[in-house]
Amino acid sequence: MKQSPLKAASAATALCLVAACATPPPPPPPASLSFDGTGACTQNIEAHTAQTVTIKKRQRSGTLSIIAGPETACQVVNDAKLPYVLYKLPGSVKVSTIQAGGVFEAKRLFAAEVVTLDADLAPVRTFGPEAFLQRGGTWSVFFPSRANERYVLIRANPDLIGKAYLFTEQPDNSAGTQIGTAADAGPKTDYSYGGYVFARVFLEEAAAVGPKEQ
Amino acid sequence: MNRHSIAACAAVLCFAFSSQAIAQSDKDPVLALDAEQIQLNRVILMSTGMPERATGEDMPIDMSVGNSTAQSMVNSGQVSPAAGAAGGILGALVVAAIDAGIDSNRNGKIERMLTEQGFDARAVFEEALVSALSAGRIEASHKPVSRAKGTFVPVTADPDAKHDASVDVLIRQYGFTIDNMVWYPSVFAQVKIHDAKTGKLLMNDALSYGRPGLQAPVQMSPYLPADPNVGSTTIVVPYVLDSAFKTVDAYTQDEPERAVAALTHALQRTAKATAALILAAAPSSAITIADGPVGGVEAETPAAPSGAPDADAVTETL
Numbered sequence: 001m002k003q004s005p006l007k008a009a010s011a012a013t014a015l016c017l018v019a020a021c022a023t024p025p026p027p028p029p030p031a032s033l034s035f036d037g038t039g040a041c042t043q044n045i046e047a048h049t050a051q052t053v054t055i056k057k058r059q060r061s062g063t064l065s066i067i068a069g070p071e072t073a074c075q076v077v078n079d080a081k082l083p084y085v086l087y088k089l090p091g092s093v094k095v096s097t098i099q100a101g102g103v104f105e106a107k108r109l110f111a112a113e114v115v116t117l118d119a120d121l122a123p124v125r126t127f128g129p130e131a132f133l134q135r136g137g138t139w140s141v142f143f144p145s146r147a148n149e150r151y152v153l154i155r156a157n158p159d160l161i162g163k164a165y166l167f168t169e170q171p172d173n174s175a176g177t178q179i180g181t182a183a184d185a186g187p188k189t190d191y192s193y194g195g196y197v198f199a200r201v202f203l204e205e206a207a208a209v210g211p212k213e214q
Numbered sequence: 215m216n217r218h219s220i221a222a223c224a225a226v227l228c229f230a231f232s233s234q235a236i237a238q239s240d241k242d243p244v245l246a247l248d249a250e251q252i253q254l255n256r257v258i259l260m261s262t263g264m265p266e267r268a269t270g271e272d273m274p275i276d277m278s279v280g281n282s283t284a285q286s287m288v289n290s291g292q293v294s295p296a297a298g299a300a301g302g303i304l305g306a307l308v309v310a311a312i313d314a315g316i317d318s319n320r321n322g323k324i325e326r327m328l329t330e331q332g333f334d335a336r337a338v339f340e341e342a343l344v345s346a347l348s349a350g351r352i353e354a355s356h357k358p359v360s361r362a363k364g365t366f367v368p369v370t371a372d373p374d375a376k377h378d379a380s381v382d383v384l385i386r387q388y389g390f391t392i393d394n395m396v397w398y399p400s401v402f403a404q405v406k407i408h409d410a411k412t413g414k415l416l417m418n419d420a421l422s423y424g425r426p427g428l429q430a431p432v433q434m435s436p437y438l439p440a441d442p443n444v445g446s447t448t449i450v451v452p453y454v455l456d457s458a459f460k461t462v463d464a465y466t467q468d469e470p471e472r473a474v475a476a477l478t479h480a481l482q483r484t485a486k487a488t489a490a491l492i493l494a495a496a497p498s499s500a501i502t503i504a505d506g507p508v509g510g511v512e513a514e515t516p517a518a519p520s521g522a523p524d525a526d527a528v529t530e531t532l
Binding site for chain 2: 060096097099133134135136142143144146166167168169170171178185186202204
């Protein structure tokens with residue numbers, strides 16, 4: 001009996017789907033507590049590594065998340081190699097507010113610091129750990145954009161490595177910070193040299209043009 | 215089940231979920247204060263918008279067949295969600311009605327307990343907010359206002375205003391929320407700040423205390439990173455680990471003093487976190503210049519976490 005190619009294809013697809021269902025999901029990636037920068041790290045932030053955060057037409061915000069780590073660019077700061085992700089802010093639309101930082105994962109949180117840069121990649125402002133808050137599923141800063149800010153840099157902060165973000169209030173912590181260590185009680189996530197980072201851009205008005213024009 | 219029944223079921227489900235959802239229904243964009251643009255010395259605090267009463271928030275009964283989650287089991291007690299779905303639109307309506315009855319009964323217990331304890335949520339919140347603002351050198355004075363239920367007070371520009379801005383806090387929920395089969399004190403608040411002279415919106419942010427499910431979003435899906443869009447920009451105020459109650463009776467009957475203390479703390483921490491956002495534009499939040507080998511970087515803290523120490527310069531270099 002001759003089987004039609006369509007039936008065979010359907011059967012193969014079904015088999016593939018079953019196989020996909022049977023495959024257990026990979027374990028969540030652990031926190032990276034060291035970074036040796038397999039690629040060539042540079043002394044300066046490189047503009048060509050930038051990715052533009054775009055907003056869909058008629059939308060008022062756009063988000064771009066990227067896994068920072070060995071695959072992304074890195075910079076040498078004080079002899080330490082630090083992975084970074086450079087976001088370019090969209091042009092031809094008026095940016096109101098920016099949110100940027102790391103995304104909580106099961107076992108890691110990118111040890112982010114955020115720096116805004118002008119068109120020449122000169123720093124405008126730097127946001128350290130005390131400026132970050134847990135906002136939704138992220139550990140991020142949220143700030144109004146200034147006219148001369150054209151890039152947002154998310155770079156690893158080595159001071160956070162070996163520490164953990166604590167999800168619960170720490171009664172014995174007089175400083176009131178949520179940054180502790182693995183020894184502290186309660187749910188926590190370790191800071192890491194690798195992990196999801198994101199930048200979200202809010203516009204003053206809905207985007208009149210699409211991503212290609214931005 | 216025909217198409218009309220499916221649509222009706224969907225409508226009931228939507229109602230069940232939306233009745234639980236704490237939505238930001240207005241269309242104002244989320245905004246953070248910029249200390250470079252405005253400095254706040256004196257603010258008016260509108261009387262805090264409060265919900266009708268404290269509530270115990272659980273998950274609505276999930277009526278999809280075979281999806282009797284732990285939370286819906288806790289919620290329903292004897293009611294089988296699958297049975298509701300199996301009964302079609304009528305079954306769904308019956309289950310929804312039972313769910314509403316359970317909610318009403320629980321909320322009544324909470325209300326009685328808080329009344330017996332003489333609890334005044336608004337007073338607790340406002341006292342903590344004013345105290346935190348004063349500590350940050352912002353003079354805050356009350357303005358009694360009336361508002362439509364669940365809405366912000368309409369703002370009008372006043373070029374002769376003696377204060378810099380008006381602060382309008384709308385607490386959309388306070389009480390207790392179930393998470394992973396235990397109850398925690400919870401508060402959900404939204405805050406808007408308007409320039410007193412121009413009426414321009416300066417800040418629009420939201421804060422959530424409790425709801426530990428929000429605290430560690432990765433636990434909901436351990437193999438995937440949390441979606442940054444989940445939870446949006448809402449600030450999650452850290453909760454106290456040992457503030458959990460195993461049952462509704464535990465916080466309404468067995469341990470009312472501990473329940474009131476936990477809820478008081480939740481409101482105070484939310485107020486303090488709200489104040490921290492406003493204090494980003496306080497006169498004391500001086501901008502400092504960091505010194506680094508590759509030129510200075512201006513460092514600042516636009517929204518310090520509640521209880522954080524004064525933000526000193528962050529000396530990072532590019």
